[in-house]
Amino acid sequence: MAAGPQWEAENVTFSATVRQLLDWAAGRPGKRRLSQDEPSPLAPYRPDTHWAYYAYKHILQEFGDSPYAAAKLGIDWSMFGFPGRGAEQSTLWLGTPGAHTLCHRDTYGLNLVTQLVGRKRWTLFPPSDGPRLYPTRVPYEESTVFSAANLRRPDFNKFPDLASTQPHIVELTAGETLLVPRHWWHLVENLETSVSINTWIELPCDAEARLQEALVRTMVSRLPADAASARLLLNDPMEECWPLDTCLSVLQQSAAALSLPPAPTPPRDRRAFWATYRAWPGNRRVPACPATALLRPEVQREQTASAASSPDPVVSPRLGSPESAASPPAGLGAREVYLALAEAVTDPQTVAAAAEAFKRALRRRGGAQIL
Numbered sequence: 198m199a200a201g202p203q204w205e206a207e208n209v210t211f212s213a214t215v216r217q218l219l220d221w222a223a224g225r226p227g228k229r230r231l232s233q234d235e236p237s238p239l240a241p242y243r244p245d246t247h248w249a250y251y252a253y254k255h256i257l258q259e260f261g262d263s264p265y266a267a268a269k270l271g272i273d274w275s276m277f278g279f280p281g282r283g284a285e286q287s288t289l290w291l292g293t294p295g296a297h298t299l300c301h302r303d304t305y306g307l308n309l310v311t312q313l314v315g316r317k318r319w320t321l322f323p324p325s326d327g328p329r330l331y332p333t334r335v336p337y338e339e340s341t342v343f344s345a346a347n348l349r350r351p352d353f354n355k356f357p358d359l360a361s362t363q364p365h366i367v368e369l370t371a372g373e374t375l376l377v378p379r380h381w382w383h384l385v386e387n388l389e390t391s392v393s394i395n396t397w398i399e400l401p402c403d404a405e406a407r408l409q410e411a412l413v414r415t416m417v418s419r420l421p422a423d424a425a426s427a428r429l430l431l432n433d434p435m436e437e438c439w440p441l442d443t444c445l446s447v448l449q450q451s452a453a454a455l456s457l458p459p460a461p462t463p464p465r466d467r468r469a470f471w472a473t474y475r476a477w478p479g480n481r482r483v484p485a486c487p488a489t490a491l492l493r494p495e496v497q498r499e500q501t502a503s504a505a506s507s508p509d510p511v512v513s514p515r516l517g518s519p520e521s522a523a524s525p526p527a528g529l530g531a532r533e534v535y536l537a538l539a540e541a542v543t544d545p546q547t548v549a550a551a552a553e554a555f556k557r558a559l560r561r562r563g564g565a566q567i568l
């Protein structure tokens with residue numbers, strides 16, 4: 198839920214039923230109650246000044262046991278040449294006018310999107326426009342890369358290269374399906390109250406990116422029991438934390454796809470856990486990145502020192518150098534998160550420091566998408 202259109206807005210997240218959301222969008226706020234005592238959470242907002250987005254919902258997870266489950270049965274992507282894909286592999290988006298997803302590209306696969314109700318505008322940019330879209334990485338957002346610019350209200354003084362991008366605009370209406378090719382950037386806006394579903398189709402060339410994400414998630418799953426601190430490490434508080442088993446299974450699948458030795462069984466002891474993973478060749482697939490900016494200076498020095506004395510020539514240059522630490526990158530990616538987490542799991546104090554850094558990074562980025 199957010200006032201819109203806005204960029205720096207703090208979005209509000211709450212639980213509501215689909216019926217409540219539709220009632221609200223149709224100008225009947227507050228009629229339905231979550232319970233006897235609880236009025237509709239949408240009641241304080243007006244649909245002409247705010248939008249609501251029930252976005253990025255895995256259909257089975259959301260509706261598995263509910264009466265809506267029947268609706269899932271009809272989903273079948275085989276007519277587009279992708280047999281065996283149904284509700285299990287599909288995601289639902291229900292938004293009111295103005296609800297939008299900021300410009301980004303998805304890390305994995307290609308995307309099939311079907312508009313079921315209403316109209317939605319897709320502004321697409323080819324991958325070659327990437328450098329002119331000011332890509333930025335934020336922690337734990339490995340399946341998405343956002344643009345630092347607000348493409349809905351572009352500031353050409355601040356982001357001059359936007360002027361030389363090549364947007365392709367598609368307005369999807371009910372019954373139409375769009376194929377978003379791999380790594381195409383997109384800004385998506387609901388023009389009317391709209392419902393769409395999509396499926397991201399995995400591609401073998403994404404194995405390395407998956408490995409990186411699984412490594413970061415494996416580290417996250419081993420964070421200290423302090424859930425509040427762990428949560429702060431996540432970019433999106435709605436982001437699901439995979440259980441360790443899931444992380445390991447993705448890790449093993451990507452390791453196999455890349456002909457790497459299987460990932461080690463994680464030791465219980467956190468320090469041993471990090472040491473074990475650091476020695477695993479898959480760790481070297483996390484891309485080199487010039488900064489350990491998330492770490493406290495003394496930790497950066499420790500990292501650099503231990504890298505210098507490391508017998509492992511591949512690991513050494515990847516642990517950051519004093520020069521690079523002086524100029525942190527604009528965005529934060531798997532590498533930084535991974536390093537920060539590596540420390541966090543052995544040093545609880547670092548969790549707080551890293552969490553602060555993450556929060557600052559988020560503030561730099563501005564508004565976050567959401568319901």
Ligand SMILES: O=C(O)CCC(=O)C(=O)O
Binds near residue numbers: 308
């Ligand atoms: O529909 C939206 O708001 C965003 C959809 C999207 O980003 C996607 O399907 O990859």
Ligand SMILES: [Fe+2]
Binds near residue numbers: 301302303383
């Ligand atoms: Fe997307």
